[in-house]
Amino acid sequence: MWKLIVLLFLSFPCLAAGTLKIATEANYPPFEYLDESGQFQGLDIDIANALCQQMKVQCEFLHKGFDRLLPGLQFNNFDAVIAALNPTPARRKLVAFSDLYYDSGAVFVARMNRYQSHHDFSGQSIGVQNGSVHLRYLIDKASMERVLVVPYHSYLTAFVDLQNDNVDLVLVDYAVAKVWLAQPDNKEFAIVGETLIDPHYFSEGYAIAVNKNNSALLEQLNQALQQIKLSGEYERIISRYLD
Incomplete structure (x- = not known):
């Protein structure tokens, strides 16, 4: 039992250290992009920062190729992925997804x-x-x-x-x-x-991906997402980019 607990702790060290390591593909405005100074910007980035604030951790963003995001998550190279991801049935076989934060088409x-x-x-x-x-x-x-x-x-x-x-x-x-x-x-x-709006591909919406074994992080993200929706911060972020 203790061996299992130690292994789980070692698998997800960043969050335990107060940092949530989040991968994205930062060439997809308005959701994620790099500004002229090389800083991460966009709707997804603001959503992630708001969630980190609720969870009392520091967001650390990583710029990765889109087709490397989910494989990297499976190998615990980072804690989460926010990259305008549709939680399709095929992707759900690989990783776990948070509640939806944006309706897509x-x-x-x-x-x-x-x-x-x-x-x-x-x-x-x-x-x-x-x-x-x-x-x-x-x-x-x-x-x-x-x-x-x-x-x-x-x-x-x-x-x-x-x-x-x-x-x-x-x-x-x-x-x-x-x-x-x-x-x-x-x-x-x-x-x-x-x-x-084919539901098999587009209309379900966007969600944050985490490793299937990290159910604790998934619960924290969903609770934080609910909180920013209740506080009005979620709507402020959406209107900032999509009005």
Whole structure:
């Protein structure tokens, strides 16, 4: 019994030391990004900091590749992941998820007036982030079987290629598309068709991931999330980025 307790303690040392080590992929505004001074910013970062304040620990953020986030969490390289993650059935087999903190949906972005609907995409190239639910959607859906799927390490690179006509469309979260389209240089682009709300991929929402063996941290995060919602801090953070 004591051996088990010691092993569990050694598996999650950061939180015990008063620090919550949180990994993210900081190329996904407005959820997470690095500012000009290299500091972590974004909706997810503010949510995480508010949760850490409730839990009376210090947040330490780590910038990792998106497709390395969950494997790193499984090996206890960090305590939690907040990175606009949909808790899909496949991901739930790998890690545990907190209560939802944001309702998500996905959209296609392309040059304005080039497409009328999702039915016009045959033979077109679509940029998407590697390891994302958007990539899985494009691979799984029969309606997308005649498109060329182009995975990117970061959505920022995908959008650059869209601007340079190296891909025809990008599939991305609605909030990310909204922020990108609001930039002055992107007025020639628009959302194509309706927001995708397929419950198997997009509509459940975003949650924080933790190692399956760290149920104590999961409970702490859920309690802290409830507290920031009750205090009004949660709504202040959401409105700061998405109004």
